[in-house]
Amino acid sequence: MTDIALTYIGGPTALLEYGGVRFLTDPTFDAPQTYEPRNGVTHTKTHGPALTPNELGVVDLALVSHHHHGDNLDILGTALLRDLPLTISTTKAAEDLGGTVVGLEPWASVRVGQVTVTAVPALHGPPGSEGRGPVIGFVLQTAEAPSVYVSGDNASLLYVESIAERFGKIDIALLFAGAARLPVAEGDLTLSSADAALAAEILASDTVVGLHTEDWGHLTESRKDFRKAFADRGQYVETPRARRVILRNA
Template identity: 55%
Template sequence: MTTTITVIGGPTALLELGGLRILTDPTFDPPGDHPVGPLTLTKTAGPALSSADVGRVDLVLLSHDQHPDNLDNLGREAMTAASLTLSTPAAAANTGVTPLRPWGHHDVGPVRVTAVPALHGPPGSEPIVGQVTGFVLTCAGSPTIYVSGDNASLEYVELIAGRFPAIDVALLFGGAARVPMLDERLTLNAAEMVIATRVLKARHVVPLHIEGWSHFTENRADVHTAFSEAGLSHLLVSPDPGRPVTLMSA
């Protein structure tokens, strides 16, 4: 069977799997500044589709709620309109969404959503950057999908690969994000995305979170170069935002 993926912009994509319409990290604001405590994050490009264009959403997979490059103002409206949102316990306390702890699962129709570990920066950074989660989606006869969220830990990728040895599609959040208060990468860089692909033995890789914000230090071209140099260009699925692409399971 198949899944259809439409990249919308930043970390946001629409997955059509098992009859469900699933949205990752909703960001629908136009370009502009977003204050975050002492920082200001600047959005440089709007989404390819509006939430109205997307239409019905059965499930939102929210990696975290505390940063506007993963949940902005119009994204919150889209999340509120969705039937169900799964996220971290911290996000649940803040927003009332349904919490999932690492390795916990929630069944939505034929799709099982398992929360998997993620770390939004170097070890020890969680008190600063907050909780974040990834997800693995499984559905009988359909591709197994990993949604990394803002994970920067290859060690966690290895743990996930140990539990899910057959990842058909990996949605890897990259961009090598940096902010002044933490002089460390907060998300994977392109070279680490290559390593994650090999660890997961992914058949297809959809890069997300690589364009649209000024604190991303790498972009789509960097990802394509890294995969080309590694001889893995054939695994990349990088459609123009707004254009659906259909992928099959093994």
Template identity: 50%
Template structure:
């Protein structure tokens, strides 16, 4: 399985003859308003949407934050056959977007996609951050978990209990923090990535959403160090840069 990274949370992979793309973000560096706050993007996308080629399905964890769906990503998502996301996100996006409730599944070709929970911050903050979803994608004996923006290992435990044979885990990390939730993480840390890999039993972990934004407190170097310290560096597989 080939994983290509565009920077931020945007990764492509193929499964069951289909190409999937996570959280499309293609804009340049700069400041991006979100309510009365601003998120700062520190680096442009590695490549534009044309480098993705034909995409069959966008797996969109949520639409309400510019570091997960920016202007270029919105324009691109409107051109693909199907966008799977939260019910509220699908309502806002319209068109080709379909919302899935947690644990709801749909079939695309020979691939089964199940929406799974994601908690974008500490307990009790969904009213601040909005709903987020992850995905489990299955076909032909291969199972891929895409975490979306998740900060809870309890959520990972719940997913592992329902899907005991995760082959690949695409984990959004970076230990993101903003004043919205104080000193709590909005996404998992490198240490939590290691624990998530153990909980899921994933033989391969693909790191995503660990670069290009000022509100991330950890980088790929922290992830590499955490997996090396745990003796699990052989499970870590960084996506190939898109070009």
């Protein structure tokens, strides 16, 4: 069995090595910029990636929680998908993007090498936010390694509870936070730092990584806020940019 390791790239994007497979989460590789308004919303990227696509090495597949917001799949991130052997995302993303994108409905699974990837439900905002478009998270499992949850842009603790009911303890949680807010929507669109701590409790996770806590103007909480929410809990793992961090030893 190989080590479970993570290299943080920026925003929601990280390279996760798990079960002999190299997963890329929500690819965002554009330089800082303000994007043309889409659906009445202007997004501003404040910081570029720590690594370029050419510096990643081999990537076996991307896990894309959703494709319709640029802070989770930007221009260069979308271009990168065309070079990957596989991307797992929503069924809507598979329909719109084509290529090697495979769409999963919540609770559906696919096998990648020795890893079972299960799509899990996510809600991009408070109750009633379903109209923002489909979003999923992912649970990764193998027979020989701890389980991993990649939340995607989920703000619902009720969905986190449903994941815990289905899978039991989730050993490692990669939680997208930042308490994203937009003028066209009410409430947090992603987990706040406090809710991320509650999610980790629900999942009984003993290793937690915070993603989606910086690099975009509509995030109202920072990596510092996330770290503070996990003070004295012993779960939080610091992941400096572009540095490979071992989450669990083989």
